[in-house]
Amino acid sequence: MISLGLRTLLSKEVRRFLRVPGQTLLSPLVTTTLYFVVFGYSLGARLREIEGIPYAKFIVPGLVTLGVVTNSYLNSASSLFVMKLQGTVVDLLVSPLSYGEILAGFLGAAALRGLLVGSIMWLVAGAFGGFTLAHPLLAVALLALVAVAFAALGLMTAIWASSFEQVNFFPTFFITPLTFLGGVFYSISMLPPALRRLTLLNPVFYMVDGVRFGLLGISDASPWAGPTLVAGLAAIAVGSAYAMLRSGYRLRG
Structure with a gap:
């Protein structure tokens, strides 16, 4: 059951x-x-279809x-x-909330904003x-994992x-370059071999590819590569954020 403090x-x-x-x-x-006007119609008039x-x-x-x-991330x-900056984080740390509840509050709200924007x-x-x-x-499951992973990365950065x-x-x-080079606007089958191998080293590619399989039913890599990688990234990011929060690193003055 969610505690009153966490709900607040x-x-x-x-x-x-x-x-x-x-x-x-x-x-x-x-x-x-704007993306659809610029890319969807401008490039779409030339490319028309990718993999049908x-x-x-x-x-x-x-x-x-x-x-x-x-x-x-930004939330x-x-x-x-x-x-x-305001110094109110100290009040939060000395409240009756556990570190896990503080972490869950920030990550839950950030993930909700990310999923809400994604839905729009x-x-x-x-x-x-x-x-x-x-x-x-x-x-939905993959996007939820992506939201939690990057919410945790945002907390660590803050x-x-x-x-x-x-x-x-x-x-x-990092986020913007990796995203734009991660197959958002193209299939890696359209790339020369050298760039294709480079793209396969980009973790964001597997996220985009996994979501593409979930929404459209097509993928350039294994459909399970994205969920597996994102689940691992989310676990590492959440664990690291919890450890930093618990240690009080740069939070207690």
């Missing part, structure tokens, strides 16, 4: 991002629409994954880092290219960071 923290974190719907919900809606799937529909899983990854990272992006995408759900349970520049370092130099 979770409710607080959810209300925090719902208070700014223009930033958390409307912005991804506009961004997704219309191009506008082929890019949907990658865009949904990008939305979940980005928003899950936990920004929330905890602001609490560090999928609905927008469906308006452009139609709705397809080949393996819905697999798609604990480590001492400036907003450091908070933004990870998404700017």
Whole structure:
């Protein structure tokens, strides 16, 4: 049973991002629409189909994954880092909440925001290219794992960071490049052998590929490679975030 303290923290974190719907919900809606206008129609007129799937529909899983990854990370990272700056994180640490409950509160709210944004992006995408759900349970489970993994990475970054520049370092130099080079807008079968081998080293590729299998029923790699890798990443990230939280590293002044 969820304790009153955890419900309170979770409710607080959810209300925090719902208070700014223009930033958390409307912005991804506009961004997704622009992606479809620029990529779906411009490139779609030339590529038409990839593996028998219309191009506008082929890019949907990658865009949904990008939305979940980005928003899950930013929610936990920004929330905890602001609490560090304001000094209120100390009040949270000395509250009756256990470290596990604190972790669950931040990760739960961040994952919820990521999945909410991903759902909005999928609905927008469906308006452009139609709705397809080949393996819905697999798609939802994989996106939930992705959301938890990157929410935990965001929490770890917030604990480590001492400036907003450091908070933004990870998404700017790692998340965005790995995502765009992870098969969001193309199939790796279209790449030359050298770039194909390089893409297979990119963990985000397996996330996008797994979600694509869940939504469209096609994949470049093994359909189970994505869920296996993301489950391992989520376990490591959550365990590491818990350890950092429990240690009080850069949190207690």
